[in-house]
Amino acid sequence: MRVSHIAGGVLLAAAAGAAGFAVLAWQPEIEPVEPPARAAFDQAEIAEGAKLAALGNCLQCHTAPGGKPFAGGYPLETPFGTIHGTNITPDPETGIGTWSAEAFRRAMAEGVGRSGEHLYPGFPYDHFTRVTDRDNRALYAYLMTREPVRAEAPPNRLPLPLTFRPLLAGWKLLFLEAGEYRPDPERSDEWNRGAYLAEGLAHCGACHTPRNALGAREAGREFAGGFSEGWYAPALDRDSAAPVPWTRDALFDYLRTGVSEDHAVASGPMAPVVRNLSDVPDADIRAIATYVADRMGAPDGPAPAPPAPPPPAPVARAGGEERGQEQGRAAAIYAGACATCHEPGGPLQFQAPVALDRATSLAQPNPSNAIRAILHGVETPDAAAQPLMPGFANALTDAQVAELTAWLRTRFSGGPAWDDLEAEVAEARSGRSAE
Ligand code: HEC
Numbered sequence: 197m198r199v200s201h202i203a204g205g206v207l208l209a210a211a212a213g214a215a216g217f218a219v220l221a222w223q224p225e226i227e228p229v230e231p232p233a234r235a236a237f238d239q240a241e242i243a244e245g246a247k248l249a250a251l252g253n254c255l256q257c258h259t260a261p262g263g264k265p266f267a268g269g270y271p272l273e274t275p276f277g278t279i280h281g282t283n284i285t286p287d288p289e290t291g292i293g294t295w296s297a298e299a300f301r302r303a304m305a306e307g308v309g310r311s312g313e314h315l316y317p318g319f320p321y322d323h324f325t326r327v328t329d330r331d332n333r334a335l336y337a338y339l340m341t342r343e344p345v346r347a348e349a350p351p352n353r354l355p356l357p358l359t360f361r362p363l364l365a366g367w368k369l370l371f372l373e374a375g376e377y378r379p380d381p382e383r384s385d386e387w388n389r390g391a392y393l394a395e396g397l398a399h400c401g402a403c404h405t406p407r408n409a410l411g412a413r414e415a416g417r418e419f420a421g422g423f424s425e426g427w428y429a430p431a432l433d434r435d436s437a438a439p440v441p442w443t444r445d446a447l448f449d450y451l452r453t454g455v456s457e458d459h460a461v462a463s464g465p466m467a468p469v470v471r472n473l474s475d476v477p478d479a480d481i482r483a484i485a486t487y488v489a490d491r492m493g494a495p496d497g498p499a500p501a502p503p504a505p506p507p508p509a510p511v512a513r514a515g516g517e518e519r520g521q522e523q524g525r526a527a528a529i530y531a532g533a534c535a536t537c538h539e540p541g542g543p544l545q546f547q548a549p550v551a552l553d554r555a556t557s558l559a560q561p562n563p564s565n566a567i568r569a570i571l572h573g574v575e576t577p578d579a580a581a582q583p584l585m586p587g588f589a590n591a592l593t594d595a596q597v598a599e600l601t602a603w604l605r606t607r608f609s610g611g612p613a614w615d616d617l618e619a620e621v622a623e624a625r626s627g628r629s630a631e
């Protein structure tokens with residue numbers, strides 16, 4: 197599945213590349229400049245740029261684990277291979293020190309590097325193209341006043357012919373709709389601000405939208421749910437599987453604090469998104485919440501009452517004795533290892549904030565996030581030392597995690613049983629991507 201996916205993609209990319217090649221492949225170099233002095237930038241513009249960089253999550257993809265901020269080397273896993281975030285500090289040799297403001301704007305808006313090379317869309321310029329010139333200038337001011345760090349990003353791990361960048365011209369011809377965000381005059385300023393941020397700089401759809409074989413967002417399915425580094429980024433449209441419907445206020449809480457008590461704690465790739473948003477003012481978070489709530493068709497007013505918890509699943513069902521035994525084993529693990537925190541009446545300091553019958557991860561169409569929470573645990577949103585939930589990767593076998601996950605799904609969610617749980621557990625354990 198994985199291999200044919202890639203091979204098909206490569207063939208298509210080659211065909212598309214041939215067509216797009218003549219039109220778009222060649223882009224001029226933009227002359228290098230002397231790295232601008234700090235004094236060349238306005239303080240207020242630098243401060244604005246800092247907030248915008250937080251919204252754009254630039255730090256996440258441009259900082260290696262344990263590395264210097266923005267110095268590059270973060271390995272971004274894609275279905276096609278590993279692409280490294282580059283050094284975007286103002287170092288003249290290994291960073292963007294010699295980039296003019298125009299070279300920076302072109303990279304954001306068109307995905308073209310200073311020397312004219314096409315950039316991989318792992319850099320989400322299909323979203324950043326919506327950013328206004330004014331905001332690009334502020335981002336440039338912020339980045340050019342960071343500490344320059346000499347650091348070369350490691351080489352990407354991509355199969356031939358994807359290492360041949362001119363092919364990306366074909367991809368862009370097919371999938372890049374370049375251009376600034378155009379406000380919808382029918383909508384409020386707040387809605388438009390939210391749309392501008394969510395679709396542009398904050399690139400929510402980069403993870404929350406399904407992708408086609410060429411790695412582009414599927415047309416017409418914006419926010420219908422996608423994958424990011426093996427995690428499922430749930431649907432943020434009317435297909436949201438959340439047992440308690442999201443509201444604007446719940447979305448605000450979740451994006452502001454990483455916790456919505458009726459839904460979830462932000463984990464996996466969503467955790468750094470929330471951490472970065474902590475530098476963003478309330479008004480912008482509220483605007484994003486307003487826009488997303490509208491896409492979800494969220495009810496106005498206070499949150500609706502949560503659903504009554506489903507009755508406890510009978511331990512043995514008509515499925516036969518074996519199924520009954522599996523469920524019995526899973527229930528025993530749950531009682532021993534999980535119930536202290538996940539059942540009411542346990543010691544208060546351990547009580548998990550989101551009751552499992554409301555937890556969105558158990559209600560999704562796939563088990564990716566539930567399994568990852570069980571194996572790897574749940575961090576606090578502010579990444580403080582004490583995790584909220586320990587990981588059970590060392591305590592439980594793949595088969596036990598699979599049985600437990602199947603049991604949780606039946607016990608706490610009305611959704612249909614998940615398939616192939618053991619394979620998914622093995623994948624999650626090895627860190628390989630699900631997509
Ligand atoms: C999802 C990951 C991701 C995020 C978020 C991201 N980038 Fe990148 N960026 C990349 C990758 C990967 C590359 C390298 C692309 C390539 O090699 O073709 C890149 C390349 C770039 C480049 C071109 C640098 C060069 O040397 O060619 C610039 C400029 C840039 N990013 C700026 C930003 C800014 C500013 C932000 C935040 C607003 C940002 N990026 C957010 C992944 C990301």
Ligand code: HEC
Nearest residue numbers: 398400403424427428429430460461462463465466556565
């Ligand atoms: C880097 C990928 C990525 C980006 C960018 C991203 N998300 Fe997420 N998001 C995820 C993942 C993965 C989850 C599931 C996390 C979990 O289960 O704890 C998630 C969960 C969520 C949820 C909870 C949904 C539910 O029903 O449980 C909301 C709401 C959300 N994201 C909103 C946003 C918004 C708004 C943005 C843009 C500001 C955004 N996300 C950007 C990956 C991402």
Ligand code: HEC
Nearest residue numbers: 460461533534537548549550555556557566569574584585
């Ligand atoms: C020390 C307390 C503790 C223990 C023990 C514990 N959990 Fe959790 N669990 C939490 C907290 C806290 C969260 C995150 C907030 C929430 O969802 O309530 C969580 C979240 C979850 C989630 C949802 C993750 C999400 O983001 O939607 C699942 C599923 C889960 N736990 C299953 C289990 C299972 C299965 C066990 C036993 C093998 C277990 N937990 C043991 C505290 C615990």
